[in-house]
Each structure stands twice: as C-alpha cells, then as structure tokens.
Amino acid sequence: MATLRFTKDHEWIRQDGDTAVIGITDYAQQQLGDIVYVELPAPGTRVECGKEAAVVESAKAASEVYAPVSGEVIAVNEAIAGDPAKVNADPMGEGWFLSVKLDDPNALDGLMDEAAYAAFVAEQG
Amino acid sequence: MVAADETLRLRQTPLHALHVSLGAKMVPFAGYDMPVQYPSGIIAEHLHTRSKAGLFDVSHMGQVRLHGVGAKALEALVPGDLAALPDGRMRYTLLLNDEGGIVDDLMAIRTDGEFRLVVNAARKEIDVAHLRERLGSAAVELDADRALLALQGPLAAEVLSRLAPAVAAMPFLSCVQIGGLFITRSGYTGEDGFEISVAAADAVALAERLLAEPEVAPVGLGARDTLRLEAGLCLYGHDIDDTTSPVAAGLAWTISARRRAEGGFPGADRILRELADPPACRRVGIRPDGRAPAREGSAIVDDAGNLIGEVTSGGFGPSLNAPIAMGYVARAYSDPGTALAVVVRDVARPARVAPMPFVPTRYYRAP
The missing domain is CATH 3.30.1360.120 (Probable tRNA modification gtpase trme; domain 1)
Incomplete structure (x- = not known):
C-alpha cells in the first residue's frame, strides 16, 4: 500500500516499501507556468532531505526541487528531460522526477497528507 | 512575494x-x-x-x-x-x-x-x-x-x-x-x-x-x-x-x-x-548547445574557463524550442559560430555565438 505525502515546497512523494517516487504538485506546475527544462540527478548519487535534488525551469525562471527525504537515486524520469511539458500536463503521473531508496522508511512521517496539503494550498490563496 | x-x-x-x-x-x-x-x-x-x-x-x-x-x-x-x-x-x-x-x-x-x-x-x-x-x-x-x-x-x-x-x-x-x-x-x-x-x-x-x-x-x-x-x-x-x-x-x-x-x-x-x-566587448546572440537556459547574469567563459563575458538576457525561445540568450563578449569571441560556454549552476555548458535576430523578422514591406 503506497503512502502519498506532500511538502510545503510543493513536492509530492509516494512511498512503496523502502523506495519512493518524487515529483512536483499540480499547484507547483501551475505557479511555474510552462516548463521548458528539467535537470535531474544521476542515478546512483545521493539526495539529502531539504537539499536541492533537481532543477525545473519555466519560461520565466529557474527553481529548485528539494528532496523531501534522504536516500540514493535509483531512477530518474528521462522522458521529462526530453519533453518538459509532461510536468505541466501530468505532474503526479507521467511528470514524476526521480525515485529513491529511502535511508529511513519512516522519513515521510512528518509530511502532510493529501487533505492537509489541500488546506495548506488553500491558505496560499 | x-x-x-x-x-x-x-x-x-x-x-x-x-x-x-x-x-x-x-x-x-x-x-x-x-x-x-x-x-x-x-x-x-x-x-x-x-x-x-x-x-x-x-x-x-x-x-x-x-x-x-x-x-x-x-x-x-x-x-x-x-x-x-x-x-x-x-x-x-x-x-x-x-x-x-x-x-x-x-x-x-x-x-x-x-x-x-x-x-x-x-x-x-x-x-x-x-x-x-x-x-x-x-x-x-x-x-x-x-x-x-x-x-x-x-x-x-x-x-x-x-x-x-x-x-x-x-x-x-x-x-x-x-x-x-x-x-x-x-x-x-x-x-x-x-x-x-x-x-x-x-x-x-x-x-x-x-x-x-x-x-x-x-x-x-x-x-x-x-x-x-x-x-x-x-x-x-x-x-x-x-x-x-x-x-x-x-x-x-x-x-x-x-x-x-x-x-x-x-x-x-x-x-x-x-x-x-x-x-573591447560587443553584444552578441548566443545559442546554448544543450537545453538548459542561460539567464541574465550567467558568466560566459572560453574553453579554458577564462571569463570573457556575461549574459544580459536569456531564456527559452518558444519558436525555436530551444534556449537563446544575448550578452556581451570580448571582441575576439564575437563572430557568429564562435564556440564558448555559458556557466549555469556552476557548470560551463557549450554554446555558440549566433547571428541575431534568432527568428527572421517579418516587418511589413509594401508590395
């Protein structure tokens, strides 16, 4: 049973056992606008919780995607590097960024669930 | 904000x-x-x-x-x-x-x-x-x-x-x-x-x-x-x-x-x-070889990493479906086709001086 959680930086993370897939939320892609470039880490490298894991560039500006957890990158979505508009079209599905092997299987405990994130976004106006 | x-x-x-x-x-x-x-x-x-x-x-x-x-x-x-x-x-x-x-x-x-x-x-x-x-x-x-x-x-x-x-x-x-x-x-x-x-x-x-x-x-x-x-x-x-x-x-x-x-x-x-x-410097057009946009303020370097200029405008060109930029470079590097690099997030990325306009202009000409 997969667990879906969200960060205040508008990333989502879906855990299945000791691995998790990470991407940006629909709210994030709306705020960014047309995404024209994505820079992903190399598989086998590490991401650290709260540190930059990827870069996403819209027509206007570059933004960092922060790792919501620490772990080893086991796969990245090369399809969004070739066609960054997939992130706008399907941010929670085909527009995923990377998957990691979690250092700590309980690392998602402090993150927001879907209802809490919806309330957080509503507060952002 | x-x-x-x-x-x-x-x-x-x-x-x-x-x-x-x-x-x-x-x-x-x-x-x-x-x-x-x-x-x-x-x-x-x-x-x-x-x-x-x-x-x-x-x-x-x-x-x-x-x-x-x-x-x-x-x-x-x-x-x-x-x-x-x-x-x-x-x-x-x-x-x-x-x-x-x-x-x-x-x-x-x-x-x-x-x-x-x-x-x-x-x-x-x-x-x-x-x-x-x-x-x-x-x-x-x-x-x-x-x-x-x-x-x-x-x-x-x-x-x-x-x-x-x-x-x-x-x-x-x-x-x-x-x-x-x-x-x-x-x-x-x-x-x-x-x-x-x-x-x-x-x-x-x-x-x-x-x-x-x-x-x-x-x-x-x-x-x-x-x-x-x-x-x-x-x-x-x-x-x-x-x-x-x-x-x-x-x-x-x-x-x-x-x-x-x-x-x-x-x-x-x-x-x-x-x-x-x-x-000493001249404004030129720049086409990065890859897909990463080079934004305003990005350093321009030669193949040895020496600073030769700076990007003054840059981003993504939707009609070209590619990144484009303009900036000032030392005159020796200002001819179209000259290889150089733009530094984006601390990585020097290959680029070339390009003629401008990047997209042909279509101003009205009377028949």
Missing part, C-alpha cells in the same frame, strides 16, 4: 480590470501591476503572436509630446538622423548622456511638424527630466491620459483594417491619426503589427473590440520578453544601460553617415572613436 504596501503603491493601466477579468497573473513591472501571462501561458501566447495576432497592453510606456522642438534641437540629444525623417514616419534612436551612455532607447515619431517619443516605462520620469533640462520644461509633455495597445502578428493588419481600413497600406515605421486613435506600424516582437495610442477612457472598449476578433488573443509581458529576445531586440536596464555605448551594444546602425560625419550628439567623441576603433 510582494509586500502588501508595495502592491498598494503599484500603478494600474486603464486596462487593469480587463486583465484581471481575463484571468491574468499580475506582477509588478516598472512600478505598474501588469499581466505577465493569461491562462493559456507564455508559450501559447508567444506562438499565437507568431501565427495570428496578439494584443498587448503597453500603457505603462511613456508617451511624450515635444512642442516647438525641431529636428536640429532633438538631434543634439540623440544620434539618429531626424532631419531626414519625413512627416508621418518614425525611427528607433537613443537618448544619450554626455559620456555616450544610453539614457534610454526610444521611438521618435514626426507628425504634424512635431515630434512624439515613446519611451520605456521604467525610464519615463528620468527621460522627461533629461529632456526638460535640455529643451525647456514647456517643450516636454508626458501624456498620462492615454493608453497604448500593441497588436502584433502576421494577421494584425487584417484585423485592424476591419476597424480602420487605412492601416492596411501603412508603411513599416509610419504613423497615422484616425479619429481619436494615433496608430504606428511598429512593435517589439519582430512581427508586422501596430501600436495604438488611445484616450484612457476609450481603451477598454478598443481592447474588447480587438479581442472579439477571432484571430486575437491577449498576450502578457512574459511572451513580450520571449518575442523580443527571439527578434534580437534590446531590453533597457538589461542589455543596455546608461554606461553602455551604442557601438558595444551593436546599435551603431542607428547612426547615419551624416551624423557620423557631423557629430554633434552627446558623447560623440567616444562614439566616433569607437566606430573607428571598436570597444
């Missing part, structure tokens, strides 16, 4: 409520609350302008009327050939300081024996003060009661001629007064198009009338920037400023043979010297 008090201080154009009702995302720009994009987004707005017609609110720009200022008097402030400018025509020129730096870039329009200027929003107060100091206060009027709309794209003439048939035959860089509208065939996108000065009170009705045409979509400042970048046009405060010489900026084409021979514009000594002996 913009602090609430800053938002309150922002000025609004006469079309502000229309932008909001169209779902625009509003951002501060040059002291105004302006639409950066509408719901369709920057890329769609950009491509629409290149294929059909985009409507831009450029009412934040300064519309200046000069009174009793002849060509010779204005030529003392700019290097453009205004004596040779016929009535009903306009040209791009530069307001220069005494060091030959660019106070602003502007359009000078000659109509009914007088000059009008269209200047950058962020510079209009500075320009007016500069002009008043040199031409006298009474000679310079900033017309604050008029909006300015730009209709740009290959179908702009077809659309606007439904309202005003006379515009179809207007030459590029000419002007005409039709009723309350002062229309020029000009723009900042590289496309055919018009800029329409209209009384503030009539601006919303005109914008709604144009938006009702099936070929027209509203376009925000985001696409205005990508369009002008593809067209190789300078953005004041980024690609040029009051320290930049017109020669380094690649704008020497605005100085005619007569003006070069006669001089008599601010900074002429420096500018004429640079025409004979080019300055």
